Amino acid sequence: MLKENIIKMLTESEPMKVGELAEALKADKKEVEKIVKELKKEEIVTSPKRCYITIEK
Template sequence: MDTKELVLKTLKESEEPLKAAEIAEKANVDKKEVDKAIKALKKEDLIESPKRCYYTAK
């Protein structure tokens, strides 16, 4: 499973929006990798940001 899939899975399992650092901690992935995955997932329109620096799966 690549980082993007891990980030998306973590967000889908969470009941509330998460910050990149929280996603990194829960998915056990480096925060820089999470940041890259978030950018790609936003471009693909798979996640959204309900408030600044927080993310949730669509």
């Protein structure tokens, strides 16, 4: 569920930091970091600049 919310949030926004994403979703930052790491491995998200993440277009 959190994974889908992260993907949805990134699809609808500008690149975000993990902390901003966790705050917007009212989720634990460590849990969001773990899911973002998985999404990077799956090449669903990318990092356009240091510390920011966005959906792979």
